[in-house]
């Protein structure tokens with residue numbers, strides 16, 4: 347089938363969020379931004395002792411930014427867990443003075459429902475970010491943010507950013523103000539990128555369509571986005587082998603594999619503190635002549651460096667969409683194992 351026809355059909359798929367990211371983020375910030383800021387105020391007033399961020403896959407790694415920003419700018423301790431790890435680790439500090447944010451698009455993912463019930467059993471306050479308020483998790487949580495969109499990575503990411511930055515601002519941190527201001531510029535950037543990044547991504551996908559292994563590397567503020575594409579999108583939706591690695595860890599072992607084979611690499615390079623070390627990894631990979639794609643935040647000097655996960659999302663997604671089509675995947679939402687009741691168990695559970 348004609349590639350452009352597939353793209354046209356793909357616009358309605360759940361995976362391909364790029365067409366709605368700009369408008370949906372704009373709406374989300376407009377409609378729910380105030381409530382998120384109020385929640386941050388409440389956290390400060392109530393002297394919350396610990397904030398947990400919990401989810402699975404995309405719906406965990408977007409929340410990691412909440413911990414990253416709280417650690418960097420606030421004095422509230424915070425941890426981010428995959429849902430089952432949260433339950434198994436059963437942190438001793440988890441109490442009625444803790445707040446637990448949980449994200450889930452379906453609101454019915456086995457792991458995260460179990461985590462929500464665990465947090466409730468410990469009397470922690472539970473705040474869920476779900477697509478629909480009437481989902482299983484929406485009905486059981488104390489506070490619900492229903493984002494009403496397929497943008498399951500970007501909208502909870504924005505919620506985590508706004509909550510954490512506002513909390514730090516209320517604690518007197520002035521460094522966060524430019525980041526909060528630039529967050530408002532992101533919807534327009536995403537609208538523009540949806541149009542501008544299509545052709546370059548198509549060419550890149552063409553160039554890489556024979557590659558069978560993709561390692562995706564990112565560090566610092568881009569750790570989460572690299573994890574998202576390396577661990578979920580490329581493997582889950584392009585169905586290629588590969589994995590995610592923290593870019594700073596590459597010199598500590600993985601580099602040696604290049605002696606035997608030269609798999610392809612996708613590197614996300616931020617404008618934050620991680621930039622120079624990641625640049626050294628890029629130089630090393632270039633010297634070894636591996637197939638390499640670099641997504642560089644330097645292309646967006648008008649956006650605060652800490653907003654990189656928003657700025658690099660659409661170029662990567664366009665690449666994944668074209669790559670999937672070029673590999674014979676015509677339905678971007680089709681799964682071979684996930685969502686079929688094979689891997690998720692429990693009453694009302696729908697995923698994975």
Ligand SMILES: O=P(O)(O)OC[C@H]1O[C@](O)(CO)[C@@H](O)[C@@H]1O
Pocket residue numbers: 402403404405449450451452453454455458498578582697698
């Ligand atoms: O957001 P939910 O519904 O909890 O689902 C999480 C799942 O969705 C994905 O993010 C995308 O399918 C997976 O990585 C993960 O298994």
